[in-house]
Amino acid sequence: MPVNATLAQVTQRIIERSRDSRGLYLKRLEAQRVDGAKRARQSCANLAHAFAAAPANDKLLLREQRAPNVAIVSAYNDMLSAHQPLQHFPEIIKRAVREAGATAQFAGGVPAMCDGVTQGTAGMELSLWSRDVIAQATAVALSHDVFDAALMLGVCDKIVPGLLIGALTFGHIPTIFVPAGPMTSGLSNDEKAKVRQLYAEGKVGREELLEAEAQAYHGAGTCTFYGTANSNQMLMEVMGLHLPGSAFINPGTGLRDALTAEAARRAVGLTKLAGDYTPIGHVIDERAIVNGIVGLLATGGSTNHTIHLVAIARAAGVIINWTDFSDLSAVVPSMCRIYPNGKADVNHFHAAGGLGFVIRELLDAGLLHEDVKTVAKASLRAYAQEPTMENGALAWKPAPARSLDETIVRPVATAFTPDGGMKLMQGNLGRAIFKASAVKPEHRVVEAPCRIFHDQAEMQAAFRAGELDRDVVVVVRYQGPRANGMPELHKLTPPLAVLQDRGFKVALVTDGRMSGASGKVPAAIHVSPEALVGGPLRLLRDGDVVRVNGDTGELQALVNAADWAARNAETPDLEANSWGCGRELFAISRANALTAEEGAVSWMA
Numbered sequence: 001m002p003v004n005a006t007l008a009q010v011t012q013r014i015i016e017r018s019r020d021s022r023g024l025y026l027k028r029l030e031a032q033r034v035d036g037a038k039r040a041r042q043s044c045a046n047l048a049h050a051f052a053a054a055p056a057n058d059k060l061l062l063r064e065q066r067a068p069n070v071a072i073v074s075a076y077n078d079m080l081s082a083h084q085p086l087q088h089f090p091e092i093i094k095r096a097v098r099e100a101g102a103t104a105q106f107a108g109g110v111p112a113m114c115d116g117v118t119q120g121t122a123g124m125e126l127s128l129w130s131r132d133v134i135a136q137a138t139a140v141a142l143s144h145d146v147f148d149a150a151l152m153l154g155v156c157d158k159i160v161p162g163l164l165i166g167a168l169t170f171g172h173i174p175t176i177f178v179p180a181g182p183m184t185s186g187l188s189n190d191e192k193a194k195v196r197q198l199y200a201e202g203k204v205g206r207e208e209l210l211e212a213e214a215q216a217y218h219g220a221g222t223c224t225f226y227g228t229a230n231s232n233q234m235l236m237e238v239m240g241l242h243l244p245g246s247a248f249i250n251p252g253t254g255l256r257d258a259l260t261a262e263a264a265r266r267a268v269g270l271t272k273l274a275g276d277y278t279p280i281g282h283v284i285d286e287r288a289i290v291n292g293i294v295g296l297l298a299t300g301g302s303t304n305h306t307i308h309l310v311a312i313a314r315a316a317g318v319i320i321n322w323t324d325f326s327d328l329s330a331v332v333p334s335m336c337r338i339y340p341n342g343k344a345d346v347n348h349f350h351a352a353g354g355l356g357f358v359i360r361e362l363l364d365a366g367l368l369h370e371d372v373k374t375v376a377k378a379s380l381r382a383y384a385q386e387p388t389m390e391n392g393a394l395a396w397k398p399a400p401a402r403s404l405d406e407t408i409v410r411p412v413a414t415a416f417t418p419d420g421g422m423k424l425m426q427g428n429l430g431r432a433i434f435k436a437s438a439v440k441p442e443h444r445v446v447e448a449p450c451r452i453f454h455d456q457a458e459m460q461a462a463f464r465a466g467e468l469d470r471d472v473v474v475v476v477r478y479q480g481p482r483a484n485g486m487p488e489l490h491k492l493t494p495p496l497a498v499l500q501d502r503g504f505k506v507a508l509v510t511d512g513r514m515s516g517a518s519g520k521v522p523a524a525i526h527v528s529p530e531a532l533v534g535g536p537l538r539l540l541r542d543g544d545v546v547r548v549n550g551d552t553g554e555l556q557a558l559v560n561a562a563d564w565a566a567r568n569a570e571t572p573d574l575e576a577n578s579w580g581c582g583r584e585l586f587a588i589s590r591a592n593a594l595t596a597e598e599g600a601v602s603w604m605a
């Protein structure tokens, strides 16, 4: 199937724009490749240190340098329900690698933050930077440089982007991502959101709220809404870095463990020593990045990937921007309705046909690049399958020929909407992102006087005091990367949703972020340039009428041009955001951050 004309055009535009940076990246990749085992380049002392504590049979293999050595980089901790199952993965991996005649070493752990635990707290102001810390920690783990392949164990928001960015600086190493899978379904996300709104209105107490939350988030595995963590899983499938269909298999099942073991064996098989050399820097190229954007749009994935995917692409020498997302959104249909874009969760989505169905549909419609490198040692067509156990052994079968629930996932031909529901907003307030797929059509256009806040807690206090019970555009500014680390302002969703349910026209405009789980309320987010660095958002005054038009993409302060041009603004005191909860340690990240549209990258000189 020839690829869609817009897909081809956007891909070619990205290839042209990235010619120099991608050329340099590939040159550096080649400079790091070696024939044979990586260890051959190490001095005896370096090598001896690397296997000093290895078990005897591994030590012999490591010393002889004939068998591949696989790095395990893990984001296990007990704080993220999605990462807790990773605790036992290294044992499964080492056993499988040994059976394949090779060795595996736990190369290093990386930190992982649960955005659900830090949502609305000072910790959330470290969240974005944790992505780059994870990238650096991944590089530290791989810097031992005795590895022929790598397995990345991580799931959640900043962790997969960080692991991938780090792994791409070792682009010569074949790398596979190994997920833990979603927790089983508990209280529905919709029911959970309803209890939150009742709590925001003071109609239920903390006990009822905590009970609802505990029933929603009840066990090990990824939270079941389609937020950034589960958008990461989709990306790892559509960019060819998972074994096909690994994304949404629940932890603690035989199939999950079989997939983990098979990923270990496959990593051995992708090395130069084994003959099928497939370095990650060749898997992640311009077409893989475009496939990632298409997958994000078709499934209604997290707005955070209009930042993280930009940073990931940059790590591979590929330069993308929000116009690429917007142009692709115009031709990629919305095929899924998974919370917050609908009532279903990822378990229901998987049961209805899941990513295998979506990928096959998009391939058949020419909306994905099929001829790409993947860790499946096959084209992207291999990802139109799903894993299963046959007679106790792992096998793959074609994804369902049709959707098993068209309220959750539909074919391209009868998609929910013909476009991907990710709108680029533009106007005299800057450029921003608007996720239309999570907002009912009747709520997508708001024109109202604005009320300005410099802190999300101030907004919640004003709501509780009844000061927002009207048509209002709530502006929360000085929330950009350089101001305070660009936190997610997801705690504002319940009060804004209450106002919307009361019949008011409400919208949010911020240079901060929202959660991938945010929906229902129209929001122009990631406003760039941010207020702190002179972005026009800083010129707004309480009462100015602001137009947020999620259909046309207009983000406009309706202030006459002469008045607007004559305005200036004082920068508020942000000292309170510079310390406490470790924020002192991230001053350099804030000071160095690129814009949201450039991936809010903090590692580049």
Ligand SMILES: O=C(O)[C@H](O)[C@@H](O)[C@H](O)[C@H](O)COP(=O)(O)O
Binding pocket: 114, 115, 116, 117, 119, 157, 226, 227, 228, 229, 302, 304, 488, 490, 514, 515, 516, 517
């Ligand atoms: O981008 C995301 O998907 C969010 O960061 C998500 O990981 C976060 O945990 C939300 O806060 C969860 O939603 P609730 O806060 O509604 O539980």
Ligand code: SF4
Binding pocket: 080, 081, 082, 083, 113, 114, 115, 116, 117, 156, 157, 221, 222, 223, 227, 229
């Ligand atoms: S999905 Fe979000 S809330 Fe759930 S474990 Fe991951 S980071 Fe935490």
